[in-house]
Amino acid sequence: MEHTISITSQAERKVTDTKSLPFGKIPTEHMFIAEYKNGQWQNAQVVPFHDLTLSPLALCLHYGQTVFEGMKAFVMEDGRINIFRMDKHYDRFTKSLFRMCMPAVPQKLFNDAIHKLVKLDADWVPREDDGSLYIRTFMIATEDRIGVKISDEYLFMVVCSPAFQYYAQPLRVKIETNFVRAAEGGTGTAKCGGNYGGAFYPTQLAREAGYDQVLWTDSIHNEFIEESGTMNAMFFIDNTLITPMLSGTILDGVTRDSLLAIAREKGMNVEERQISYEELIRAFEAGKRVEAFGAGTAAVVAPIEVIAIGHKEYKCYIEPDAMMYQLQKDLLNIRTGLAPDTHKWNFII
């Protein structure tokens, strides 16, 4: 079914100096919203950014039927705007929605919503080298009923916010062996709100102990590394790029997938497999060069400087010639049009 998206524009708020603000603090001028009722998507609109009115009985407020995606738009070298890997974000959004018993959004509606919104708010896409427009698509259950049930009504929305460097400094992370983020058969591969709510407490404890993030381990042995915060975990040990395979408990990261493809094309050794913290200890203690980094849309490549395992801290290699920076640069070059987009990752508006 074709969906017409109506646009109500209003040039009230001007682009402000957003660089000094924390990530995601300032929304752009407009947003997209569509309603799901009676088994259909309807009232698709791009409208001035505004607050929502929700019943206190709205099911999303009680039972966690919320799913989101995060992607980015970049200004390319030639001034055009590129939305990176919209298709892969759509696929993951659809899988997350399925896992949470929420209705799919037709791909054309998803693409058109983002396209129209980013085009209208194009002045908000930062022109600076380290800037991008973060695009948040999300869905919430809105049926008003207090009983536990799958909602029959939803809102699908898109909002945007200018984004700059996510972490100012290399990270200090702690291997987490008490708390788990996800277990097999759970919702670890879905980008649903509950996964993040459950991660706050252990992350807060890690912050109090002087770390930026935790590196989650598996729920059975508390030994194999999973991922970190909003990033997939990646390592270079002896020039081999190692990252946990998609086991069903970690997110299928778009940045992870992109960096793996780039690394393989560069002829690097790539291994998607289990990696235990014991293996890391052995590598550190053998004096091997260990690079560790988080890969995610918000932070792109976030170098890890220190990994705490038990009571011991290990130092990773973060010098400018580290291999992770080569991957980061190659990815940026594709996004900005400096390198050919052989995979058709760029959606240019």
Ligand SMILES: Cc1ncc(COP(=O)(O)O)c(C=O)c1O
């Ligand atoms: C839990 C988690 N893992 C990994 C990632 C990285 O995924 P992506 O590269 O698609 O942003 C994210 C961010 O979306 C995340 O929230």
